[in-house]
Amino acid sequence: MLYQRYRETRAYTESLCEPLEIEDYIPQAVEFASPPKWHLAHVTWFFEEMILRPHVPNYPVFDQDFAFLFNSYYHAMGPRALRAERGVITRPTVAQVYQYRAHVDEHMQRLLQSDASESVSSLVELGIQHEQQHQELLLTDLKYVLALNPTFPVYRSDFSLVSNHNQDNGWLEVAAGLYPIGYRGTGFCFDNELASHQVQLSDVQLSRALLSNGEYLAFIEDGGYRDFRHWLDEGWAWVQREEIEAPLYWQHIDGEWFYYTLGGLLPVDPKAILAHVSFYEANAFANWAGKRLPTEFEWEVAASQLDWGKRWEWSASAYLPYPGFTINEGAVGEYNGKFMVNQMVLRGASSATSPGHSRTTYRNFFHPPMQWQVSGIRLAASV
Amino acid sequence: MLYQRYRETRAYTESLCEPLEIEDYIPQAVEFASPPKWHLAHVTWFFEEMILRPHVPNYPVFDQDFAFLFNSYYHAMGPRALRAERGVITRPTVAQVYQYRAHVDEHMQRLLQSDASESVSSLVELGIQHEQQHQELLLTDLKYVLALNPTFPVYRSDFSLVSNHNQDNGWLEVAAGLYPIGYRGTGFCFDNELASHQVQLSDVQLSRALLSNGEYLAFIEDGGYRDFRHWLDEGWAWVQREEIEAPLYWQHIDGEWFYYTLGGLLPVDPKAILAHVSFYEANAFANWAGKRLPTEFEWEVAASQLDWGKRWEWSASAYLPYPGFTINEGAVGEYNGKFMVNQMVLRGASSATSPGHSRTTYRNFFHPPMQWQVSGIRLAASV
């Protein structure tokens, strides 16, 4: 059954690439967004390096160079390909990367059909979760690079990522009290969700609906991007330095707002849920509206009563270790802990998140100016 | 009595400048450190702009240009002098800035001896606290610029800021439980300390002593600056990009460690308390030592039983609003809230902090790579 999940995850990654031309697999537009070819190979390298090499006797490594080219941030594994240069590595070809995937899949199949050890299973589960994370990044990174093309290429005309509407409205009240936070189940979770503990909340209410494009347009039209009073100091510097005037992918053309989507350039739908805002924008909007963002703890406590999963929701919480957080030994231990500074937590999941890859305890995190994830806004208010 | 405090604060600022040559008042070495002339004028501008102009009928402004030149970050007050250019503004001269101080002092004296209104008193108190904050920055900024001089100028030979030793040792236990956090007194505090609330802690112990230079040298000698495993990812990038190999002001000369102090270049005293480390270094040291930094809440709960006040202590907490934090109307409201992102909280006080300017609820904050404050390390451990 684990093999079944492995196989489905691998197949889903490749299905995401079906609409691509070979050319689309190559470029890296910015340091934070990687090319599809790299994602395809990197998740495969994870299985080869973390599982097949240590656990399969005489495993024939597909190509020694790949460990160097498709490692990401795992310092413990030796020299990395410079992140900034991923887009200039034309060889191996895309075809060779698919061969690499097939080679690893074949050996994974043999291993999973013979080895039921707990240590292998938990690494395979981590590898599946890891590949699911890269499925989402593959989509958001691809959108970023296609959006730079003045011809607005269409990935799939039925696949915009940003068209969904709210199903719910009004406010949800959460009463003050001591609440448990963190993962307490028996299934998979990441290390940053562990160390379950109690957090004291004050009375708070959370919006049942996520913010819509129409509501955000009111902020734009009220001059929200031109009034420093709504903004954090660093947010205001960002707005001015980068000349930000709207969410990422929005364009003002002949007096109307359009946005680039994976389905092409479309008019902004005022009823659709807002996406592609930074933490700075989310925080500024909340200030302008006289509200605030929920903390990640308020969100987690309320989540079972919320309709979530369409947008990553910026929280008011910095990404920090839970009390009692510990880091695993070895390369796998580099997974989360070392990013716990200067990033803000996002909760929920988005329309780009792979099916099955979400939990109410899940902690996503990005730097405050990042807009390229399918990130939105849920308001809160102290009562 | 408020006037008495005003007068003492103003006089203390000027006493800090007694050892300076006129030349020392001018340069700005980096964007984050301002020249003494600017500090002297800026704190004065605060009294003129926030108190004298609005509250004294027919108050004769000393010089209209000063509002522009010596404003800092108060967007609500109109165009600012570009922060990066403070060090090129040679006029007004230092002598004129002292005349400005005398002019404002004279009018403040008249006001304070006649007007006992609550609103004026609370602004004066804020102005005093503000000037005390700049007294500390004046010293740390001055140290930064003098340290760039290869002749190692002496500010005062009896004034090193970094020579004190620990008076205490061992570990202090704090039991799990719900504790009150934030200022609940009736005296002055900053807005970021208000909104007192309860926080649930787990069992923890805090070191009674701050880290010494000798203990930190063991980390250096163990290759701590060359092993990525101790560092946050951004900390490691900082170490490599900036070629950091020791705390700020340390120099390795002919096999021995020296540090620049305001008393000149001295051999590093291994028993003295470590100073001038960044959050990245504090966190890396704690990882290396198998400990962690305390959260700001753990620190506040433990503070009454700790010997603190010699070093700003990096906490494990990001600088965020307390639940219920609200921002004052008007320019004074820009004081704290807009800096609440991407900074870490420091607790305690340092040998550069002005007398009377410290509380167990005080929240200082700086960006993670900043080393130029008199910042040190107190270790904690979950029990």
Add this chain to the structure above:
Amino acid sequence: MLYQRYRETRAYTESLCEPLEIEDYIPQAVEFASPPKWHLAHVTWFFEEMILRPHVPNYPVFDQDFAFLFNSYYHAMGPRALRAERGVITRPTVAQVYQYRAHVDEHMQRLLQSDASESVSSLVELGIQHEQQHQELLLTDLKYVLALNPTFPVYRSDFSLVSNHNQDNGWLEVAAGLYPIGYRGTGFCFDNELASHQVQLSDVQLSRALLSNGEYLAFIEDGGYRDFRHWLDEGWAWVQREEIEAPLYWQHIDGEWFYYTLGGLLPVDPKAILAHVSFYEANAFANWAGKRLPTEFEWEVAASQLDWGKRWEWSASAYLPYPGFTINEGAVGEYNGKFMVNQMVLRGASSATSPGHSRTTYRNFFHPPMQWQVSGIRLAASV
């Protein structure tokens, strides 16, 4: 016959691309080096925009977007694709670019077989010369991007560009006197070769051989890259800032020198002619050797007696207009004149230069730090 040359030139461009994978057509590694796909399309755009659109009634433009995407620096033609972003434009695909070429070729054929007008012919000649220039850049840009790949991809194993040896030796004397400079023939030349005029030379001798790798190794081994005295001030800053220690593509591996070539990674052949040095290196070597570089005028006067054409030869001359230089009206006039500052002239031709695309009056030019052309050194000495 002009059509014959057109056809051969177009076919030669495509033959250069035969060894490429689709992936190789895409990346742009640095601002100054463009992807093969862009070169293929840009030279085609030149024929469409400069010839077919103005001269063929009802010419069906292949795709309106292409004018935007594949323009280069022709401001007169409207908004350009940002040069720095060429490598992120995945669509049109490579296949579509070849269709674009076929479409333009078909219409060019019709035009050339019907219109013998002088104005069209001279534009076609310019287009052919322009495409030949891009053939050379296609090779040198391709080499640059492949060289970044740690697997050292082979373009063609029989095609190194840098293997040729000198056929000649000794020194050629040129006597002082007034010599004619510039193109005086009736065939094609670029505008920067026109305005033939007289230049007074002093006695000089030029090396009959170009510098070999072995001779340059003596400079390296003598510490040439570590002694500021050989270098121009900006050259020395470049060496230190970029940490230059050898010509581009050279690597010191286990005590031996190798260089990346289009035939893969090879040991440096000490007898082969040096390539891939900057003007700074050429000038520093000449200083070290007690010689100097020839001026472009000395070179032109001597050229008929020299064995040249294997390397672009850095001259001691800045790229400036000849007295009487005039700029053509319209977009074609942007060709050369606007680059006449901060660049140095190279004379001759290289092993990457297309057959037939060289003259003794030809003036090539690059910025002093550029190494990625097949550029070498010929020494001169005042007598």
Add this chain to the structure above:
Amino acid sequence: MLYQRYRETRAYTESLCEPLEIEDYIPQAVEFASPPKWHLAHVTWFFEEMILRPHVPNYPVFDQDFAFLFNSYYHAMGPRALRAERGVITRPTVAQVYQYRAHVDEHMQRLLQSDASESVSSLVELGIQHEQQHQELLLTDLKYVLALNPTFPVYRSDFSLVSNHNQDNGWLEVAAGLYPIGYRGTGFCFDNELASHQVQLSDVQLSRALLSNGEYLAFIEDGGYRDFRHWLDEGWAWVQREEIEAPLYWQHIDGEWFYYTLGGLLPVDPKAILAHVSFYEANAFANWAGKRLPTEFEWEVAASQLDWGKRWEWSASAYLPYPGFTINEGAVGEYNGKFMVNQMVLRGASSATSPGHSRTTYRNFFHPPMQWQVSGIRLAASV
């Protein structure tokens, strides 16, 4: 008599500083402009290091640190103070630098009254010329830093540098022919003027008048800064990147043009001679006017019939060695040769040039975007 010139030169430097406050001696606003304190000390260091130390037995060095602090670009003399950090060196104080000058002057007096050797005399002459060069830079660098002050400080109300008018008009014809270029006298000249040689000119005419502000305003008003066709490619990039809209120090206030001068902010005088333009601007204006800049050779041949000396005049010539140029041995040899790349020659002299420091063979040179010298435009035209 040499001592007399030494004494007058030294006194003139100090007279230029009379209007300064101590504060004005300190800041460095940009890398290319040094503080007055540095100029005062650096020219003194030249006499100490090049003359007193090698030629006076038991000469008591004033302060060992000064060689480090006040060296400029003389690599042969050991480690330099980082050029970019000159403005943060508050000690030695200004008073100490004047003591340093007095100390060196005293020893120079003794030396010059006893030693008449040719080698000392020629070094003293070089030191005098060197100090004269820095007198001009002291003024232009000072203007640059004062101009950043929004209060527009007045250096001397009778000293604007930019108020002079043309005394001459019409065009001067120079006939084609072979002309001698370079210094052929017996007095002092710099190494870059030597190696006199012959240059062949074509027929040319030079404007007898320098360009006036009024004439340049016509270019501005015609949209000259917004039309790429007038500009070199790098000049256009500079205009756009730096948002250049007028000569340095010009400000458009309420529909009128003003410029900052050392006499304060003044309305632009349309009859006064244009100053503070870059080579890019000079070249663009000439293109717009249908003329060109003269080459440095044309200028030198015409100079005896021109009224020059009010503005440095941008030539069309790159700064390159004359044929036969040789570099002196030792530190003095670094004077000129190593700057011979990427700079353009200016001929003449300016209102900031020290009396006696000009010749028709003098070759000044700056990078094409530099505006802070008192640089203007003389037009030429091929006949």
